[in-house]
Amino acid sequence: xxxxxxxxxxGKQGSGKGTQAEILAADYGVTHLSTxxxxxxxxxxxxxxxxxxxxxMDRGELVPDETVVKIVEEHFxxxxxxxxxxxxxxxxxxxxxxxxxxxxxxxxxLDAVIDIDVPDAVVLERMIExxxxxxxxxxxxxxxxxxxxxxQPLAEFYGDQNLLERVDGLGEVGDITKRIAVVVDExxxxxxx
Numbered sequence: 001x002x003x004x005x006x007x008x009x010x011g012k013q014g015s016g017k018g019t020q021a022e023i024l025a026a027d028y029g030v031t032h033l034s035t036x037x038x039x040x041x042x043x044x045x046x047x048x049x050x051x052x053x054x055x056x057m058d059r060g061e062l063v064p065d066e067t068v069v070k071i072v073e074e075h076f077x078x079x080x081x082x083x084x085x086x087x088x089x090x091x092x093x094x095x096x097x098x099x100x101x102x103x104x105x106x107x108x109x110l111d112a113v114i115d116i117d118v119p120d121a122v123v124l125e126r127m128i129e130x131x132x133x134x135x136x137x138x139x140x141x142x143x144x145x146x147x148x149x150x151x152q153p154l155a156e157f158y159g160d161q162n163l164l165e166r167v168d169g170l171g172e173v174g175d176i177t178k179r180i181a182v183v184v185d186e187x188x189x190x191x192x193x
Contacts, residue, residue, distance in 0.1 A: 002190040004030035004085025006108065008092065008101075010154060011116035012147050013140075014123035014130075015169050016176060020116060021089040023177050024184070030085035035068065035093075038075050049074065062146075068093070069100040082108040094150045098157050112187040113158040114180055118169035120144055 005028055011017040018034060025032035039057065042050025049071045056063045072091055076082065082105060092098040118126075127140050158164040165183045169176055 003083060003193075004028045004190070005087075005111045005184055005188040006030075006082065006085055006105070007111060007184065008088045008113040008158075009116065010113060010151060010158075011169060012118060012120070012123045013143050014126040015116045015118040016126075016173070017089055017116050019173060020177060020180055021087045023173070024180060025087045027177075027181070028085065028087075028184070030087060031079070031081050033072075033075070033081065033086050033088050033091070035072070035088075035090035038071055039063065042071050042074070047071075047074070062093075065094055065096050065100075069097060069104075072101070073104050076104055092154060095153055095157055098154055107193070110163055111189075112165050112184060113154075113163045114183060115155055115164060115166045116169040116176070116180075117166050122170065 007024075007030075009017040009021050021032045021034070036057075039050060039053040043054040044050070049067060052067055053063045053071060056067070068091065088101075092101050123144070124140055155164055155166075165187070167176070167179045167183060
């Protein structure tokens with residue numbers, strides 16, 4: 001039986017990773033797993049973990065690793081995501097989460113980790129343009145700092161496993177999608193279990 005690719009998308013907030021994940025998930029017929037969406041679904045279903053995550057998000061705080069990992073693990077256990085293929089967007093966010101993802105997936109290894117590379121000045125401009133209430137200058141700078149401190153080390157972690165592929169995130173949405181698809185097609189073997 002063939003399957004779709006198993007991918008992780010990395011990138012700063014405003015890099016376009018959510019948009020690209022949606023497009024490519026549809027193109028490859030796989031599930032787009034946004035941690036924010038998983039949290040909301042889990043909370044809507046009344047899961048105690050989902051409600052715990054929602055409480056953190058409502059306060060504008062990051063959901064602790066332990067809670068994030070449990071919710072993602074619960075999702076993978078309840079849905080046949082690994083057999084079909086997936087694109088993870090927003091998880092893993094930290095080194096510890098990446099180690100836990102490897103444990104959760106077991107033999108179902110990732111095909112690639114796509115780092116959508118966009119300069120800070122551009123993501124700041126994009127965040128200002130979308131005009132969300134919580135996109136204050138101070139909040140945006142804090143998010144970039146958190147990204148550098150917590151998420152950027154994942155590039156090294158996945159680079160050491162020969163999974164990391166950096167893709168230029170500047171330009172038209174369709175052009176970026178094509179760049180990512182080229183990388184995925186080079187790395188993905190649908191006959192590999």
